Amino acid sequence: MTPVKRFYCQSYLLELFEPKQIFSQLTLSFDSNIRPHPNVLQVLGVSTDGPSPAIIMEYCPGGSLDLLIFDKSKPITPEYQFRLILGIARGMLHLHKNNIVHRDLAARNILVS
Numbered sequence: 574m575t576p577v578k579r580f581y582c583q584s585y586l587l588e589l590f591e592p593k594q595i596f597s598q599l600t601l602s603f604d605s606n607i608r609p610h611p612n613v614l615q616v617l618g619v620s621t622d623g624p625s626p627a628i629i630m631e632y633c634p635g636g637s638l639d640l641l642i643f644d645k646s647k648p649i650t651p652e653y654q655f656r657l658i659l660g661i662a663r664g665m666l667h668l669h670k671n672n673i674v675h676r677d678l679a680a681r682n683i684l685v686s
Contacts, residue, residue, distance in 0.1 A: 607671045612664030614684060635685030642680060657685075 609615060618629045638657070641647065649657075661683060668675060675682075 607673070610664060610667040612660045613667055633684035633686045637681050638683040638685055639680035641685055657683075 614633065615631045616628060617631060620627045620629060635641065641649065661678075665675065665678065
């Protein structure tokens with residue numbers, strides 16, 4: 574299974590551009606020469622087929638951090654919390670060193686392997 578992130582363009586963007594025009598720019602961005610990093614998901618591709626564009630990313634079986642936090646059946650130890658925080662910080666540092674700004678860092682957007 575490959576995860577897909579769907580994008581829903583704001584109506585004002587659709588008045589100015591076709592979705593394929595918007596995502597052709599994203600495709601160019603994803604073709605940058607950023608080195609892989611263990612704390613950053615690899616983008617496998619971009620699709621503009623279908624009703625909404627999508628980004629195809631590597632699979633993370635642990636799901637999102639927000640679901641992990643609220644799942645009371647899986648307690649998170651302080652050691653695991655530290656490893657999560659350190660991984661997030663390392664991933665963000667890698668992005669920033671490559672002049673990439675995440676813009677939506679939130680528990681729902683952090684995937685756990």
